[in-house]
Amino acid sequence: MKKLALLGLAAATAVSLMAADGAALYKKCAGCHGVKGEKKALGKSAPIGGWDKAKVVEALKGYKAGSRNVYGMGGLMKGQVASYSDEDIDAVAEYISKLK
Template sequence: MKKTLLILSLMLTYNTALMANGKALYKNCAGCHGDHGKTKALHLSKAIAGQSSAKTIEQLIAYKRGELNLYGLGNIMKMQAATLSKSDIKALATFISTLK
């Protein structure tokens, strides 16, 4: 029982930290995607609010590698994703998935 509570407590702490980091990282995205992810970046992209974290992770990794060019925004997104670590991408994707 104590082990279960400890594990649940650690998971909650991890998820809270992940969300806080994702929210902080998202400030760099809000200029194009809006505060709530509902803005079409440069009037071209789809809104990202509520997009699954798996899809966001996949896209950010592909942008970072220069392998994705959705809506002709590949170069812009490559520059935006260039400095994101794997943990940053996960945190950002988790936060974006919660936007409504």
């Protein structure tokens, strides 16, 4: 029984360690959007810091799918989020929503 409990605890720890890190994922965004999401990316977009999480998720999923092209940035943003999983998108959206 103890072995089973330890195995369960180890598995839970491994999953939490592999969870997407929104702050780490955002680092590649900061060059254009600013450390706190305060910049207009390439002088075009609206600042994104503090956006509602659902709005960020919708935007990133749209860019990833190629169905969003706001300010003519669709192609660039599609490349930026192409490798993001749904978990990554959720994590970075959570992080962006808390930027001030």
